[in-house]
Amino acid sequence: MRFTRLQAGLFSTLLVPFASAQANEMNPDISVVLDGYYKQNATALSHRDEGFGLGHTELSLSAPIDDLFAGRLTAVLEEHHGETEVALEEAYLQTTGMPWNLSIRGGRFLSQVGYLNSRHMHEDNFVERPAAYRALLGSHYFDDGLRVNLLMPTPFFWQIGAEAFNGNRLTEGDEDIGVYTVNTRFGGDIGVSQSWQAGLSYLNNRQVQGDHDGDHDHDHDHGDHDHSHAAAYTGENLYIADLVWKWSPDGNTRQQQLTLSGEYLYADELNEHARSSDYHQGWYTSAVYRFTPQWSVGARYGRVDLKEAHGDHFHDQQLKETDVMLAWSRSHFSTLRLQYTHQSAHGFDDADNTVTLQYVMTFGAHGAHDF
Amino acid sequence: MISKPNRLAWVFGWLLAFASVPASASLNVFACEPEWASLVSALLPDATITTATTAWQDPHYIEARPSLIAAMRKADLAVCTGASLEAGWLPSLISRAANRKIQPGSDGLFFAADHAPLHQSHEHVDRSMGDVHPEGDPHLHLSPDAIPLVADALAERLAALVPDQQAQIQVRYIRWRGEWNQQRQSWRHAARQLAGTGVVTQHSTFDYLLRWLGIEVIADLEPKPGLPPGSAHLRNVLATPDLARASVIMVASYQDDRPARWLSSQSGVPAIVLPGTVTGQPGEENLAQVISLIVNTLLNHQEPTNVE
Numbered sequence: 053m054r055f056t057r058l059q060a061g062l063f064s065t066l067l068v069p070f071a072s073a074q075a076n077e078m079n080p081d082i083s084v085v086l087d088g089y090y091k092q093n094a095t096a097l098s099h100r101d102e103g104f105g106l107g108h109t110e111l112s113l114s115a116p117i118d119d120l121f122a123g124r125l126t127a128v129l130e131e132h133h134g135e136t137e138v139a140l141e142e143a144y145l146q147t148t149g150m151p152w153n154l155s156i157r158g159g160r161f162l163s164q165v166g167y168l169n170s171r172h173m174h175e176d177n178f179v180e181r182p183a184a185y186r187a188l189l190g191s192h193y194f195d196d197g198l199r200v201n202l203l204m205p206t207p208f209f210w211q212i213g214a215e216a217f218n219g220n221r222l223t224e225g226d227e228d229i230g231v232y233t234v235n236t237r238f239g240g241d242i243g244v245s246q247s248w249q250a251g252l253s254y255l256n257n258r259q260v261q262g263d264h265d266g267d268h269d270h271d272h273d274h275g276d277h278d279h280s281h282a283a284a285y286t287g288e289n290l291y292i293a294d295l296v297w298k299w300s301p302d303g304n305t306r307q308q309q310l311t312l313s314g315e316y317l318y319a320d321e322l323n324e325h326a327r328s329s330d331y332h333q334g335w336y337t338s339a340v341y342r343f344t345p346q347w348s349v350g351a352r353y354g355r356v357d358l359k360e361a362h363g364d365h366f367h368d369q370q371l372k373e374t375d376v377m378l379a380w381s382r383s384h385f386s387t388l389r390l391q392y393t394h395q396s397a398h399g400f401d402d403a404d405n406t407v408t409l410q411y412v413m414t415f416g417a418h419g420a421h422d423f
Numbered sequence: 424m425i426s427k428p429n430r431l432a433w434v435f436g437w438l439l440a441f442a443s444v445p446a447s448a449s450l451n452v453f454a455c456e457p458e459w460a461s462l463v464s465a466l467l468p469d470a471t472i473t474t475a476t477t478a479w480q481d482p483h484y485i486e487a488r489p490s491l492i493a494a495m496r497k498a499d500l501a502v503c504t505g506a507s508l509e510a511g512w513l514p515s516l517i518s519r520a521a522n523r524k525i526q527p528g529s530d531g532l533f534f535a536a537d538h539a540p541l542h543q544s545h546e547h548v549d550r551s552m553g554d555v556h557p558e559g560d561p562h563l564h565l566s567p568d569a570i571p572l573v574a575d576a577l578a579e580r581l582a583a584l585v586p587d588q589q590a591q592i593q594v595r596y597i598r599w600r601g602e603w604n605q606q607r608q609s610w611r612h613a614a615r616q617l618a619g620t621g622v623v624t625q626h627s628t629f630d631y632l633l634r635w636l637g638i639e640v641i642a643d644l645e646p647k648p649g650l651p652p653g654s655a656h657l658r659n660v661l662a663t664p665d666l667a668r669a670s671v672i673m674v675a676s677y678q679d680d681r682p683a684r685w686l687s688s689q690s691g692v693p694a695i696v697l698p699g700t701v702t703g704q705p706g707e708e709n710l711a712q713v714i715s716l717i718v719n720t721l722l723n724h725q726e727p728t729n730v731e
Contacts, residue, residue, distance in 0.1 A: 155521035209489030239489025306481035420515040
């Protein structure tokens, strides 16, 4: 197995320095995320099997490398059908000394398309990503590539960025650069209590068109997908619009916070047989209210309309999903979550309703409170 | 009373202050907390300052939101507390803003906690102890002894970044120091009355000042640092026999005051909400005023006499 040596190395790194887990002059920041759950029923387009299971168990190391570079390594262990898979989710270097607020990232990292994709899964407010993300981005799209981001010299926040990726983690293909993305984000505050961010993203998948080795199309006909994290549904063009709004009395996020967010995803040019009426489309909207420092409630509704490829034609599929959740965090570093998911579907045999109980625990370095 | 070298510095400072001051380009400063914004503006009044938090916001729990990234983008200097107080959001802001002037280890990033000795630094820390910072308690902004050390280092840093205002910054620092020392005399006078008394607190926000005044913290409403007060812990606090010695329950402006109000209604000890830091309101515009306000409030709950 390709990662065995790396795995051994990572775990010896994990075990040795825990007496001094806090980053000091030479040791990197080390953080571990434990994610486990009990899920009552299997559901459609899900990355979590029914019963007891482990989710996204994560080990992350990060540190400044010198005065010009910083680096991060994140290994993820996931359990699927009784097999534990180790994957490198992030292994990148990031510049810290570029002029004009330019930053360059190279290596393996999470693409910054959309609002959720660049976030780590353990920061999410629900057990799984929205159905549209699971179908079109494999929950979270990460790949080997290069990113350039620029902050515009405006009084408000305006960032533009472009990424180029290998692309094989979205769709297998022969192109050297399989995926390009461009992305822009704006944001600001409204008074002291409210803040917002809006983003537009475009992802160009150059490996969708053309013949692939083997009949790729029928790989997805059986629900038993190999969990390569490749997206099950792709198109040459993927457009994402996202909007997030947060409110806290006096801006004191410690006591209370209301977060409303929504995204719309649209993919077309699905393959060489696709007509203009063949496209994937999905959206979700979510509201999460943390009403005390330790308790939060949330609801999310989303749907995705998909075209499943069958040789030279497509079958319609649709999945509507409603989630409600209640979460309790003893401290900043522990969360227990109870979630009910209701699915109604067309073209998915495994759609079902389920109750999931999940824990997400972090230890080691303090995680980032990103917006 | 001002000691002799201070009096000399005081007079010298005033003389220099009245010398002509040439105008110069201002510095863009990002202050993580309002106390550092007020200190920067005392030393460099023409600096353009963005303050990331207010006295009504818990500085541990800020998010690296877009407006803060935009402010960090254009800053020449970031002045923060350090000692992991901003561990949840400052590293993310610095990374997202990609401002090469403000990077760990660079002159553009000033941490107050690097320039003063911290209380309660730990050899061994784990999170079962709560959100304890191994470097020590970061809430040093109300310490009468630590702030002059921070101001001294900050004046030096500002002078290095704005060399053509070096002399004026030095003058303003000497003047500030003189005023601070004078205030400290009055707090020391108050400490003679307050020493040996006890209070109940919520988190360590006021601990440096209380220790300086010789006031004992009888109980903390937080069961562990960073955990919100729960009913089981509050009942334990209520059962503490020492509670009878507490003159007040002190809550900072950014904290939920309901646990303190409950304890107050059960025990009869008055609960008071005090500014956690500089608020910008009259009488709370700089750290010396905030400390005086807290000291006077404590005195008022002690004896009918007041300190001037």
